Amino acid sequence: MHIHKYEKWWLTFGAAMLIAFLVIVGVSAFHGGTHPNNSKWTINYEKVDEIAPFDNPGVHKVEGKDWDYEVVLVASAFSYNPMEIEIPVGSKVRFIATTKDVIHGFEVAGTNINFMLEPGYVSEKITTVDKVGEYVIVCNEYCGTGHAMMYSTLKVVDADDNSNSH
Numbered sequence: 126m127h128i129h130k131y132e133k134w135w136l137t138f139g140a141a142m143l144i145a146f147l148v149i150v151g152v153s154a155f156h157g158g159t160h161p162n163n164s165k166w167t168i169n170y171e172k173v174d175e176i177a178p179f180d181n182p183g184v185h186k187v188e189g190k191d192w193d194y195e196v197v198l199v200a201s202a203f204s205y206n207p208m209e210i211e212i213p214v215g216s217k218v219r220f221i222a223t224t225k226d227v228i229h230g231f232e233v234a235g236t237n238i239n240f241m242l243e244p245g246y247v248s249e250k251i252t253t254v255d256k257v258g259e260y261v262i263v264c265n266e267y268c269g270t271g272h273a274m275m276y277s278t279l280k281v282v283d284a285d286d287n288s289n290s291h
């Protein structure tokens with residue numbers, strides 16, 4: 126069978142692209158830790174305010190767990206509760222988050238904290254905040270007219286400053 130020269134080039138190009146994209150997806154999944162949300166924790170999104178721990182959103186210091194802080198976060202069009210999160214640097218934090226209405230995003234700009242909030246599901250992420258700074262939290266899923274106004278702040282503060290402030 127005769128295959129035209131240009132046809133061969135295109136076949137080679139197509140096969141090379143396929144391999145390149147599979148490698149990119151593979152590296153980002155297994156090395157970069159990029160995964161679709163696989164939360165098995167479900168919730169009635171219409172009753173989020175009544176269901177623990179979401180009946181008490183905020184930053185909570187915890188004892189006797191593998192992490193130091195729990196951030197219970199409720200998103201709704203078009204804001205986050207709490208509006209501001211303050212954590213001492215070096216703390217291990219468990220984010221527990223959900224939404225009361227549509228899909229929202231939770232991206233802490235400049236970090237690898239980035240997850241989707243889906244109605245009916247609870248998203249979790251355990252991470253260590255290891256750099257002092259003020260980080261902007263943005264919604265990165267288009268959620269309606271107020272989408273661009275939906276943001277919050279993560280303040281990672283010096284542990285000393287925090288204890289001296291009281």
Ligand code: CUA
Binds near residue numbers: 202203229268271272
């Ligand atoms: Cu919430 Cu976009």
